[in-house]
Amino acid sequence: MVLRRRFVSLAAVLATLLGGLGLSFLWQNDAEAHGVAMMPGSRTYLCQLDAITGTGALNPDNPACKAALNQSGATALYNWFAVLDSNAGGRGAGYVPDGTLCSAGDRSPYNFSAYNAARSDWPRTHLTSGATINVKYSNWAAHPGDFRVYITKPGWAPTSQLGWNDLELIQTVTNPPQQGSAGANGGHYYWNLKLPSGRSGNALIFMQWVRSDSQENFFSCSDVVFDGGNGEVTGIGDDAGTPDPTDPDPTDPRTPVTAWPSTPW
Structure with missing residues (x-):
């Protein structure tokens, strides 16, 4: 298959990380572990899928994910679901600075600043303009509230600051x-999203989850491309580097996400 699957149990990830760092607990507290988009996959979600190995170590193939790991460190990627600001209270423009939307304004307990990088090689999900997709958003910790879904306007380029x-x-x-x-x-949470019509090329879907029971908000950036796709993902695993010569068609740029196992670790 084009996408190399290197999933392990969460217990293996925890054991490897905690043993290596000499820590007794990975997260600072439950309030700092919530969720990001799984479909279309956010940068942190897809990068951890690309990076995680059978031993629980992180070894990404995707160059953007590799650079993010080097800049922001392993702790952020192990906590891929914790892109949050505890005091956002639904505020957006004027509060979260431009260029920091993908890192919760750099106010998360972890350093997600690298995931703001304006580059064209992030993992991406292939979609069809005008289609309806089923959004999946991790419910690592469940809370009532609103999910605000934004998309970049026509003409936006992934190499420009968001x-x-x-x-x-x-x-x-x-x-x-x-x-x-x-x-x-x-x-995960799930709902249907009607995508805008008349779109082609690259775009980014940004989501802000606004809790109604606290001031805490969560932020998620998903790179997509409108090219007639149906939720396929490129830029992770073998697809991020040299094609596997054993693949049935190594020139096929897309691998259906429906082929992933039900436990993606």
């Missing part, structure tokens, strides 16, 4: 249903 003026709000969803238990591998 700012609020680049975005248009296309949907707000309140308290969507969940599938799977909170804190469980693969557990």
